[in-house]
Amino acid sequence: MYDDVIEKALAALDLDTKTRLLAGQDMWTLPGVAEIGLAPIVMSDGPIGVRGQKWTGDAAIALPSPTAQAASWDPGLAEENGRLLAQEARRKGVHVLLAPTVNLHRSPLGGRHFEGFSEDPYLTGQMAAAFVRGVQSGGVATTVKHFVANDAETDRMSVDNIVGERALRELYLAPFETVVKEAGAWGVMAAYNAVNGASMTTNGELQNGVLRGEWGFDGFIVSDWTASRDTVGSAMGGTDVAMPGPVTVYGEALAAAVREGRVPEEVVDAMVRRVLLLAARVGALAGAPAAVGELPARIDGPAQARRAAARSFVLARNDGGLLPLAGVRRIAVSGMAAREPRVMGGGSAQVFVPSVATPLDALREALPGVEIDYRVGADARTLLPPYAGAATATARDAAGNVLVAEELAESRVAWMGELPAGLDPAALATVELRATIVPDESGEHVLSLAGAGMFTLVVDGERLFEGPQIPEGDDPVAAFISPPETRFAVAMTAGTPVEVAVTAAIDPRQVRGPLKMVFFTLGHSRPVPDEEAGLAEAAEAARGADVAIVFVNTTEAVESEGFDRKSLALPGRQDDLVSRVAAANGRTIVVVTAGAPVEMPWLEEVPAVLLTWFGGQEFAPALAAVLTGAEEPGGRLPTTWPRRLSDAPVSAVVPTGGKLVYEEGVFIGYRAWERRDAVAPAFWFGHGLGYTTWDYADIAVDADDTAGESLGTVRVTVDNEGGRAGREVVQVYLEPVEADEERPARWLAGFAAVEAAAGEGVEVHIPIPARAAQVWENGGWVTRRGAYVVHAGRSVADLRLSAVIEV
Template identity: 30%
Template sequence: MPTPEKLVDLRAAMTLTEKASLMSGENFWNTKPITRLGVASIMLTDGPHGLRKQGGAADHLGLNASLPATCFPPAATLVNSWDPALLEQVGVALGTEAAAAQVSVLLGPGMNIKRNPLAGRNFEYFSEDPVVSGKMAAALIRGIQSRGVAASLKHFAVNSQETHRMSIDEIVDERALHEIYLEGFRIAVTEGEPWTVMSSYNKVNGTYANENVQLLHCVLRGDWGFDGLVVTDWGGNNDRVAGLIAGNALEMPSSSGVTDQQIIDAIEAGTLDERVLDARVDEVLALIARTDASAQQTTVDLDAHHELAVEAAQHSIVLLRNENHALPLGPANGKVAVIGDFAETPRYQGAGSSLVNPTRVDSALDALRSSDIDIVGYERGFTRRDTSSRRLRRRALRLAGRADTVLLFLGLDESAEAEAVDRTHMRLAANQLQLTRELIALNVPVIVVLAGGAPVELPFADDVDAIVHSYLAGQGGGRAVTDVLTGRVNPRGKLAESYPLRYRDVPSSATFGRTEATSEHRESIYIGYRYYDKVGLPVRYPFGHGLSYTQFAYSDLVADHSSATVTVTNTGDRTGAEIVQLYVEAPDAAEGQFRAPRELGGFALVSLQPGESATATIDYAEHAFDVFDAAASEWRTVGGQYTIIAAASSRDLRLRSLLEVDGGPAPDAPAELDHYRTGQVSRATDAEYSALLGRALPAAAWPRARPLTRDDIIAQTKGRGGFASLLHTVIDRSSDLFLLLGRPHAANNTRFALDLPFRSIERMSGGLVDKAMLDALLVMVNGHFWRGSRQMLSAWRAHRRGRRARRDIDTQN
């Protein structure tokens, strides 16, 4: 990598126009080159769990095909391994494939906190807990960057929902912001040292994340020491100059020069210091230099990568239930009926920008037929989409009647989990639930294999014999699931998120996705197990839960001020691995305090032969004994007698050890926060939430009276009448039509257009739309259709003449 001095000399040789040109892409995936100075163009591309390099038409939502690449399990699955070493291996493979394809920046990992089970992009994220999220993301980053390819940690920050994601204002108190939503990013940045960070679309407390000086400059660079480049999410720029000042260097994709000119104009007008632009240029040049290795010749062993994808899935599958040792399958299970569409056509990844074109896909049905299990037959049982089919159900029930055991494959379909849309409920499809009830009524043992990237309600859980959760298992998931079912592999995965009994139990259920302009995080720090444990609410499966075909005993817990040791013994008759979780319980279990009773303080993976024992040493997380003092804007160690707990899950607490910690009292909280002290946050009033924020609540609804502007989103045309309503209806109905045609990905991606700000039409049109045309469109949607139509025609003609003139000049040159 060139020295900083050489990079400064290179930048000093640039004109203002050349410097500004580096601040946005040349096209959808590449940066601009400066040929006369030897500044290369580099490629950035998706994705978090597999390379999505498009060979033809480019898009950000997986509409058009990409080149074949290994599809590893996504983050929601990999995290269940609780194995940073495994994720680093996967990262190395991802980096190798990117380098071979001459991709310099791989856009991932994604690591936003799973605030709510309905968030459409949960499958791309790790956990409800920042410690496990940060540790796993850091490992993936280290692996990717070991191959000379930059990882891009995303989406910074508080990207908690897909509904109105490009305009939503995430309202979150300072304590929750730092303890929950930023802490995982901090761990990933300090331990993984990513070369790039991607800013999120949304606002955070009134300011777009990409323009947020506090987040990008003070926290990311100042507090955490990040020395890389910040890139926008695709189309995620609002005010280009404000973003530049905050610390965003690169806008993607190309804005066809629109925002480059804004930068030049601001410098010439004296409203932007050129030294700010110089700092951002240095960051771009440093990234280009850092990723030189991506242009080297690299060979890829796709067979080996497929085997790694299988191994990653094997270690991430979670055995949720196993009554009377129903698993592993063997001769005692007799004839086995395989039922459920997901057995033959696996659901192995999510949809949107992370959609990978896999090199191959293993189905569970093929793998089961190749095993020693006596498969008596297979039936789909239900349609992929939630439509009733008595014929499919009858065939499945007839098959089950001939079997001794039923393997039932259930899950969320492709339309349920995708970028740009959130789920509307937490249930499985009604046709799947009906079939499940009828199969249970046959009194044949039923083993459920579940697929999906986020929690679902499981009303049948106590009535089936076993539940194996594959999550989204990547291209090797079919073989991995079969290996777990047959006992070739002993399951070791554990949940990195809580499974509530029903959606109304989720602390954010009353507010998530229900407002237009803002998203109020009224639950504050009480996310997932922090909430359920605080209020003592029963859950279906707790955070950290996962069973094995063997058993583990814990003993000899010893806690000091930096770490704890615990001995684990495999007391069963199979080789297995145990994920030991260390919880730090607050003094007096936080009774009457604005604090969770216990939080994850660390974890370790221990692999053991039958009868073998091993001692694990687990370091405490950096802020294990701290809370964030919002008034002082800093972390404070709270003193007192803590309890260190070695556990198999957040509810399976095995051993305890007391530890006296030196520190001060807990920071004072406003007197009005009674419900935050008890954890009953669903009962918090507007006044109480306002006191927590320290300011008045912003308006949650879009303004209806004023005309729409460039900064409003297309969804705001709904209900305005005339052309505005027609525009909304056309997009909405087009999405419905794609669903009817069996194209759920296209349906979801069509709806994405509703959340686009009007300004993005000009910037992302590839030069087809200019400012005058956009202004004419706004006149049309604001109730003056004919006047706007005339303006549009005039603007279009002028734009066409201008493009022709520029082409003629280019031809002459």
């Protein structure tokens, strides 16, 4: 529908303009060309919100992490989340959302797993396709990422992932294929890593051959930021846009390659056509009507975030029906996360939320008249949060003259990619962050300086620090995500202001090129007891309570973009906290905030465990609703949780000689666990409890024409036998009757959520895709004929009904 407009626009461009269009003009935008009516195209990170072009100060709705969204097993909810983010993108003038992430949870050590959906390619594909449909229904493009096999962070810029053809097709490419074919994604992001010897930005076999040739993808491919390092290789390998700009391997370098005969101009023309198609679809090209004419109805952002959070929580354990809370008069609460919740993962998934309610506040509001006794217990924070009061940032030149001054929403300078308007990088010598802290309690407060570089810290006129802070490694993104931190104990009196100034000396290299970065934080913490005293206080408070609730969490230093985890242990002495509280009170509930599995050595010591992922801005009210029974925990595990890292069948994330070999083939996640009879995980894929009970009453399979897209439809009847309304996720797994060592014992083939009132029965219809009985061999998809058992149940390890289908 856009061919004529695009061809006319293309014909009006000279070579230099065409190649400039393929390189970012700055950190987040592609250049416009007024002569052809092309507006600049703005991109922004997702996937839980739309950050915009500023790292902080530009408020955004924050949804739960993608692992949480996948835990809902609800594509309809994912689609609504996508519509909300499109609404947010339009509000911020953003055309392209850099999401969703569909890389799989291959190893539990993957540092960025909170940003992906699941260990299972089918669940990942269905949730991601729904999310993409939602975003693009709002006229905003998506870029499905990171194509492909970007399943760990260690040496991510250079690692060569060696993946067999079957595993590549059946696992890692599968969710991309689903999103392209079923949701019509308008964009894909090429990963940093190489696959089988070829860097993904130059991997023509996968980008041009599979993505465009086999699947019919007609959108644009953008590099991950700084991933394109080869002009000819990237252009010939199918990468259309090299970000960020203005200095990239495209632009002038690409124009020179064309003039020298190293890249045919028709290749550049094809790249520009795809960028112009993107512009037309999002309404940025004159004469081309946007792909979406009528926008969806407005969504209440906080309400949607709250609903998504409650739907994601997985009740992993609930012995004796301890939850929901009932008849309690005194609750002992402990754990720093009850007062300072971690609601999102670290790195490019972060957005700025002006304020977030705490679980303590939410519980007190939900339970008026109930005494809630809070003790910190254990402080596992590896980075202190920024002081939440007003602050200013002042940029100066070498003579001390003010270049720019701006108000900050919190005590963090976060200039990444772009500097404040009017600030000349060549003149910039220092940036001063100044705040007035008014403590609300007397005692020994803690200030921190987090950042990489040369700093000075002055408190009430006294210089407490002057010198360098040096990060580990040479990844600048990792340095800004998890920077070095120094802490300082400062005695403060309640109500008495304390003047604090942090000055950063600017290395010219920080503000040259596309990745301009001035990023440092003044952190603050109220007084906290020492570890032993804190643990003892929490246990003593729990001893006299009706119920104890312990909050535990991972931190930015152990679970974030930029690095992989080294263990699954909770940081600090949080395990000790749980054990001591549980020993003091046999009615202990543990709320676990983590984006991916953690070890729980105290699991058998507590009757109730609620897994909450990173719950987004409405985490606290959603949690209070679930704990009190106003809402049911709706989540089911999208990934298997091991008892300990040593049990995990696949864990390696560190390359050897620059290569990471996926030697396990198609056996990851529950597929691998089911081959290990002697070792069971803590919780299986698909597991999750509710507040009612379900009976699986009947199953039948209606066979379809196996030459089509479906093998048949499974009809499952479930009855709500409990005393309250509830929600159940019916999961369908396919198992070959004749065992095949080359294939898993069984695999997810379909799912659907049902809701029913107390005493009500519901029949759900679940189609089985033809791909469920296919394997990749000899360069194509082959249907393995024979008899299959169709299982229906509550998890991969809790199968209630079965039937047989002939394929």
